[in-house]
Amino acid sequence: MLTRFAPSPTGPLHLGHAYSALTVWQVARDLGGTALLRIEDTDSTRVRPAHEAGIYEDLAWLSLTWPTPVRRQSDHYAEYDAVLEHLGDAGLIYPCSCTRRQIADAGAKPGADGLVYPGTCRHRSMADAQPGDGLRLDIAKALARIDGPLGYDETGATTSQNITDDLLLGTIGDPILRRKDTGDPAYHLACVVDDALQGITHVVRGMDLRDLTPLHVLIQALLDYPTPVYHHHPLITDADGKRLAKIDHAKALAKYRAEGLSVQDIKHMIGWRD
Numbered sequence: 198m199l200t201r202f203a204p205s206p207t208g209p210l211h212l213g214h215a216y217s218a219l220t221v222w223q224v225a226r227d228l229g230g231t232a233l234l235r236i237e238d239t240d241s242t243r244v245r246p247a248h249e250a251g252i253y254e255d256l257a258w259l260s261l262t263w264p265t266p267v268r269r270q271s272d273h274y275a276e277y278d279a280v281l282e283h284l285g286d287a288g289l290i291y292p293c294s295c296t297r298r299q300i301a302d303a304g305a306k307p308g309a310d311g312l313v314y315p316g317t318c319r320h321r322s323m324a325d326a327q328p329g330d331g332l333r334l335d336i337a338k339a340l341a342r343i344d345g346p347l348g349y350d351e352t353g354a355t356t357s358q359n360i361t362d363d364l365l366l367g368t369i370g371d372p373i374l375r376r377k378d379t380g381d382p383a384y385h386l387a388c389v390v391d392d393a394l395q396g397i398t399h400v401v402r403g404m405d406l407r408d409l410t411p412l413h414v415l416i417q418a419l420l421d422y423p424t425p426v427y428h429h430h431p432l433i434t435d436a437d438g439k440r441l442a443k444i445d446h447a448k449a450l451a452k453y454r455a456e457g458l459s460v461q462d463i464k465h466m467i468g469w470r471d
């Protein structure tokens with residue numbers, strides 16, 4: 198049994214991350230397995246070395262330990278590119294130059310991963326890819342490649358989670374797998390590739406990512422990867438019931454630490470019981 202905690206060093210860790218990390222290590226302990234740490238540093242415009250250093254400090258402070266070396270996604274771009282090439286050879290991806298603005302102006306509806314792409318560039322082929330283009334997965338073509346129904350097991354659920362074509366086409370749409378301009382691999386691609394390469398058997402992560410799991414399962418099926426068991430844990434909310442996120446006003450764990458709070462205090466604040 199192998200699970201992982203996979204933070205992105207785009208901001209300091211906050212209480213929500215502490216809850217997530219403690220859950221990952223608890224599930225590993227309960228199932229007699231191991232928890233890995235993985236650094237998901239593929240958003241080159243937002244990643245900062247200080248945030249990565251903060252992740253190691255905060256987790257060590259929480260007394261969590263992990264095998265080394267730690268996989269840092271930015272060290273492995275060639276591997277993600279090889280997978281993209283494979284999907285390209287299979288005719289499943291296409292170049293896209295659309296800006297967020299153009300996508301919104303085309304009347305795109307909000308979905309599980311931002312706006313559902315309206316398909317403006319879908320007719321384009323990899324042969325006419327231009328420098329700076331993003332790459333998108335053609336969901337309809339991908340679905341046509343898959344034999345049998347898609348689904349996954351969620352811990353605690355008695356039945357398997359079914360994934361319908363309508364769900365993927367209607368709420369996710371053709372996702373970006375390589376980002377425009379920066380050429381960074383997208384989270385969906387790097388995450389799925391790494392979970393398979395690292396032999397992750399259980400993915401433990403926040404409920405906020407649950408609606409994206411159908412896409413991850415589709416990509417696993419396309420690449421002949423096994424599908425892990427998923428456990429999407431509840432999110433920590435503040436006193437007003439608002440979700441704590443980096444983008445909100447969530448306070449960094451390091452700040453609490455600097456103010457003299459103990460790990461026990463943090464556990465108390467997130468309602469954690471060992």
Ligand code: GLU
Pocket residue numbers: 202203204205237388401402403406
């Ligand atoms: N890197 C993602 C995040 O920080 C988590 C990815 C995952 O656990 O699948 O939100």
